[in-house]
Amino acid sequence: MDELKGRLDWELDEDELRIATGALDDASDLAATYGREWPEGTVPRLVRTLVLKAAARYMRNPNGYTQSRAGDETLAWSDAHGRDAGSVYFTREEIRLLEDLAGRKRGISSVIVSAWGTKPRRGAGGYVPVDYSGDGFPLFGDEMSPW
Structure with a gap:
């Protein structure tokens, strides 16, 4: 939590601390889904960085706004993140990094096929x-x- 607080430029109140805890949990669960479950104390530093980055991104913009105007009361959301807008998410590049760190390589391979x-x-x-x-x-x- 202290590392997340250090990435934000304001002091978190009690409600924001609760939301930040949930964001860190969500980002950690997503990192395990895209990567793997690393034993405690062996999590690569980059995975920790990506989790903190995703949680901070959510804390800065929990509703996923891409545009906001106070005078006209205009709000806009982007379809770029689809169902992930307004939630904790990893970008495509971050997902690829997590997969690489977990040893999951995308690509084509050949497999011998034979009848039973x-x-x-x-x-x-x-x-x-x-x-x-x-x-x-x-x-x-x-x-x-x-x-």
Whole structure:
């Protein structure tokens, strides 16, 4: 809480302290969702920074306003954050940082797929049959892997 207070430029009253506690809890839960549960005392410094940043962002603008005019009484919200406007949230870049810190890498990978209960044929050597007579066509094959 002291670190969050240090990021804000005003003294928090009793209600704001209660709201700030909830914001820190929400940001911590989101960090665990996007990242992972780190054991107490082993949380990376950047994760703590991102949690404090999200909580401070919420405390500065709890309703998610993007525009406010006192004379005309105009208020505006942005659709940029969608359902997250007016709540504790992480930006896309912050979410990517949390995923990277947790070891979750996005991308494409290949997975071997086979039918249940099938076994590779011995001696096939990774060759597939062809229309003409003779040896088969090598497909990812060597003598160790028949696929």
